[in-house]
Amino acid sequence: MSQLIQEYLLSIERKLDFDSSLALRAREDIEEYLHELAADRNLGPQDAVLHAIAGFGDSDSVARQYAASGLGRQISQTWLSLLLAMTGAFVAMRLRxxxxxxxxxxxxxxxxxxxxxxLATCLCFAxxxxxxxxxxLPLxxxxxxxAFRISVLAIACSVAFGLGRAALAYEAISTGWLALCIVATAAAEMIALVVAGARVRKMDRYFMQASAAG
Known part of the structure; x- marks a missing residue:
């Protein structure tokens, strides 16, 4: 593979590094296209890259196209992650x-x-x-x-409020299965919060790349 092709592919990968699977798919798609183009038209590597840029655009354009194509799925997955995290926080609240x-x-x-x-705020903003x-939306x-960021913050507040209640009742739950239940639910909430936050951040990166200026 020529240095020019390698640099073109690496540039695309770097712009999509927030999702390794998306970056790999983009690289494989473009690399396959380059090889097919070079073979069909009997072009050298440099001419193949120039034709690819003419067809696909430069690496910025390609990255935008791939990010935009996956944005809808990321939004749906983020919404689902927030709902699951909120549900977990609600169950933990009820158990406490x-x-x-x-x-x-x-x-x-x-x-x-x-x-x-x-939790109501989380659902509303999600x-x-x-x-x-x-x-x-009309309003x-x-x-x-x-809104998605506020949802994550609301879940974090819910976790903090729940742990605050547990701390106030420390003497009543300091031993036995109650303490184990509180620790287990708090750990589950923290994991759900981290996952939801990471999902929102990833979706945000998709959005920024998809809407990046040319």
Whole structure:
């Protein structure tokens, strides 16, 4: 493979490095096209690359096209990840509400209501983000990308409020299966939060690349 072809393919891969599978698919597609073009037209590597650029565009254009083609799937997967993370946080909240029976203080009750509000906020902004990417909403509260970020922040707040309640009731749950339940649900929430945050970040990179200026 000529140095020119290698540089062209590497440039595309670097612009799609936020998704290794997408970068690999783009590289394989373009590389196969280059070889077929060179064979069909009896072109040298340099002429093949020049024809590829004329047909596909430069590496920036190719990266934009591939990112745009996968953006819809990323949005759907991000929406699903947020729903799953929110559902997990809700289940954890209910388990804590059932297992921690003592009303430690007014702050303890306030944190429960704050937890519920955070989850409602997550659902609301996740829906705004999902619908905002697909439709032109009559009232745009914020951009879809911002809405998804707020959803992740709301889940993080829910986790924080739940752990705050657990800390206030520390004496009641410091031993036995209650403590194990609290630790397990907190760990599950943190994992779900990290996964949802990573998914939002990945979708954001898709969006930025797909909308990058030429």
């Amino acid at each position: 509400a059932i297992t921690i029976e003592a009303e430690v203080s007014e702050l303890f009750s306030a944190l429960l209501w704050a937890d519920r509000f955070a 829906a705004i983000g999902r619908l905002g990417y697909s439709f032109s 745009q509260v914020c951009s879809p990308r911002t």
